[in-house]
Amino acid sequence: MPRRDRVAAIDCGTNSIRLLITDITDDGAPTEQVREMRIVRLGQGVDATGRLADEAIERTLQATREYAGLITMLGADRVRFCATSAARDAENADDFADGVESILGVRPQVLTGKEEALASFVGATRxxxxxxxxxxxxxxxxxxxxxxxxxxxxxxxxxxxxxxxxxxxxxxxxxxxxxxxxxxxxxxxxxxxxxxxxxxxxxxxxxxxxxxxxxxxxxxxxxxxxxxxxxxxxxxxxxxxxxxxxxxxxxxxxxxxxxxxxxxxxxxxxxxxxxxxxxxxxxxxxxxxxxxxxxxxxxxxxxxxx
The missing domain is CATH 3.30.420.150 (Exopolyphosphatase. Domain 2)
Structure with a gap:
């Protein structure tokens, strides 16, 4: 019987935060359990100020709390939280990362542009x-x-x-x-x-x-x-x-x-x-x-x- 990992993946971008909980087995076949999206606009004003707005951080952390409940309920073996453009550009990204870690127990991985491109390619073409x-x-x-x-x-x-x-x-x-x-x-x-x-x-x-x-x-x-x-x-x-x-x-x-x-x-x-x-x-x-x-x-x- 193939080994199964239940993975919770979170993509936190400039406009939305999304959750995928899926079972991935040794034979490479995924079985999707949950796919959710919230529009939180984490990147509100970052282009002009270079900082994540307090209200944008709170909106995103509230969505993260909701996702944490789903992750606990469905019993994910692994959790991976990735942040992209807004977190790359913001000077106070560590404040946001601290909040996420306090909720999920994992620290966000801020993807470089190259890492983001690779993850997009793998996800789209598999x-x-x-x-x-x-x-x-x-x-x-x-x-x-x-x-x-x-x-x-x-x-x-x-x-x-x-x-x-x-x-x-x-x-x-x-x-x-x-x-x-x-x-x-x-x-x-x-x-x-x-x-x-x-x-x-x-x-x-x-x-x-x-x-x-x-x-x-x-x-x-x-x-x-x-x-x-x-x-x-x-x-x-x-x-x-x-x-x-x-x-x-x-x-x-x-x-x-x-x-x-x-x-x-x-x-x-x-x-x-x-x-x-x-x-x-x-x-x-x-x-x-x-x-x-x-x-x-x-x-x-x-x-x-x-």
């Missing part, structure tokens, strides 16, 4: 047919782009462009006027173009995380957020880009009224969608489609715990 693949992971504070095949990463970059950061810096109006959108696009192009210069074209693209899955739901015209309908969907770039620009141009109220929209994502999804639009415009691609995956860095964090 179980996908082996081919040279680009994984696009757009978070609240940063965007990870990773190229690899199988378990081998050939190239990766972590860029300080994410839905929360871009919205706070360039898109303060509701809805944003053309001048703000143009300024944001120019900034994205100035960051992305040199980062991907010289990258050989890729024929397979996988898009992950909340910005991408929300844009996919919009492109598909879903009547509600349907994880099963989104996971594994293959959308053409010609479907995705209009969905991106549609979300950028909407008011927050109109976005919030969309039946698939998480209310905590409505105010920043325009910024994230703009990142996705420019990534698909500027990356060297030998494909006109993107595979949408609900498996991402959270799954990679879980695999890294065993």
């Amino acid at each position: 179980g996908v047919e082996s081919a040279r693949t680009l994984v696009v992971d757009i978070g609240g504070g940063s965007t990870e782009l990773v190229v690899g095949e199988g378990s081998d990463v050939e190239w990766s970059t972590s860029l300080d462009i994410g839905s929360v950061r871009l919205t706070e810096r360039f898109l303060p109006s509701d809805p944003p006027p053309v001048a703000e959108v143009t300024s944001a696009m120019n900034h994205l192009d100035s960051v992305l173009s040199p980062a991907v210069a010289g990258l050989d074209p890729v024929a397979s693209v996988v898009g992950v995380a909340g910005t991408v899955t929300t844009v996919a739901a919009h492109a598909l015209g879903l009547p509600s957020y349907d994880r099963d309908a989104i996971h594994g969907a293959r959308l053409s770039i010609d479907e995705i880009k209009p969905a991106c620009l549609s979300l950028v141009q909407m008011s927050v109220a109109d976005r919030r009224a969309l039946p698939f929209m998480h209310p905590g994502r409505a105010d920043v999804i325009g910024g994230g969608a703009l990142v996705l639009d420019r990534v698909l415009e500027l990356l060297p691609l030998d494909t006109d489609t993107v595979l949408i995956s609900e498996h991402d860095i959270l799954d990679g964090i879980a695999w890294g715990a065993v």
